[in-house]
Amino acid sequence: xxxxxxxxxxxxxxxxxxxxxxxxxxxxxxxxxxxxxxxxxxxxxxxxxxxxxxxxxxxxxxxxxxxxxxxxxxxxxxxxxxxxxxxxxxxxxxxxxxxxxxxxxxxxxxxxxxxxxxxxxxxxxxxxxxxxxxxxxxxxxxxxxxxxxxxxxxxxxxxxxxxxxxxxxxxxxxxxxxxxxxxxxxxxxxxxxxxxxxxxxxxxxxxxxxxxxxxxxxxxxxxxxxxxxxxxxxxxxxxxxxxxxxxxxxxxxxxxxxxxxxxxxxxxxxxxxxxxxxxxxxxxxxxxxxxx
Ligand SMILES: C[S@@+](CC[C@H](N)C(=O)[O-])C[C@H]1O[C@@H](n2cnc3c(N)ncnc32)[C@H](O)[C@@H]1O
Numbered sequence: 271x272x273x274x275x276x277x278x279x280x281x282x283x284x285x286x287x288x289x290x291x292x293x294x295x296x297x298x299x300x301x302x303x304x305x306x307x308x309x310x311x312x313x314x315x316x317x318x319x320x321x322x323x324x325x326x327x328x329x330x331x332x333x334x335x336x337x338x339x340x341x342x343x344x345x346x347x348x349x350x351x352x353x354x355x356x357x358x359x360x361x362x363x364x365x366x367x368x369x370x371x372x373x374x375x376x377x378x379x380x381x382x383x384x385x386x387x388x389x390x391x392x393x394x395x396x397x398x399x400x401x402x403x404x405x406x407x408x409x410x411x412x413x414x415x416x417x418x419x420x421x422x423x424x425x426x427x428x429x430x431x432x433x434x435x436x437x438x439x440x441x442x443x444x445x446x447x448x449x450x451x452x453x454x455x456x457x458x459x460x461x462x463x464x465x466x467x468x469x470x471x472x473x474x475x476x477x478x479x480x481x482x483x484x485x486x487x488x489x490x491x492x493x494x495x496x497x498x499x500x501x502x503x504x505x506x507x508x509x510x511x512x513x514x515x516x517x518x519x520x521x522x523x524x525x526x527x528x529x530x531x532x533x534x535x536x537x538x539x540x541x542x543x544x545x546x547x548x549x550x551x552x553x554x555x556x557x558x559x560x561x562x
Contacts, residue, residue: 371393
């Protein structure tokens, strides 16, 4: 989304004062004199401290993420049987999400915290720590540069595990969403460590709901089940150099038999039987809350 289409929602990340565009300097300015540049159409709404910290992380541990985001994404496999990176369809209460994204029809603005380099909907404002592909505003999830009670809904997929201050990030989402608006969060539970740009923690669905406890919880549970979790963990275990402690012939059997079966099972959503046992090993969990 173009920044002009959400300029009325923006706030200074330090003072939360509203920001106004100053045509003379081509910057966004707060009444107390703080100024933020707009780089290539993307407002950079970071405090000096956050800018320094993010620059440092992206030059060190986050370098591979920045390189991946700068490259063209590899095509997703056409079928579950095709080789390559695979992520199965997620199962979510889509009606609750569709309502949140349709709150004001075509005028609905959904803040995607940690959004990009992909875009799910033209109604999303993708906020990320740097101006990667498809990022509309640069900011810190723990200091959202948005006015209180301003956005219609919030989407936050696979981000809270990467934020050391995840409770602060959720508090910020609660501050920024309008009363009656929904916050939709998804986090991994049974997944390998993945540094985007760092990786701090995992949550169960109950743990995530606890983080979101200032909202009325509408739904929570598993979004991706244990078949995918086991496929991903076993694949990583078998391919991880120096990680495998089982004989080669057993690895061969697992690769030829169990792994394809798990991948097909994940694609067929075989884990969605309503059995609460499945959540015990879920790959991804979700929680949806509404601000009262
Ligand atoms: C695993 S990726 C998920 C990206 C996207 N939400 C998706 O579903 O494809 C995690 C993202 O969170 C972003 N991120 C991590 N810490 C952040 C922070 N403090 N503020 C804003 N974005 C952050 C990273 O730059 C990265 O793009």
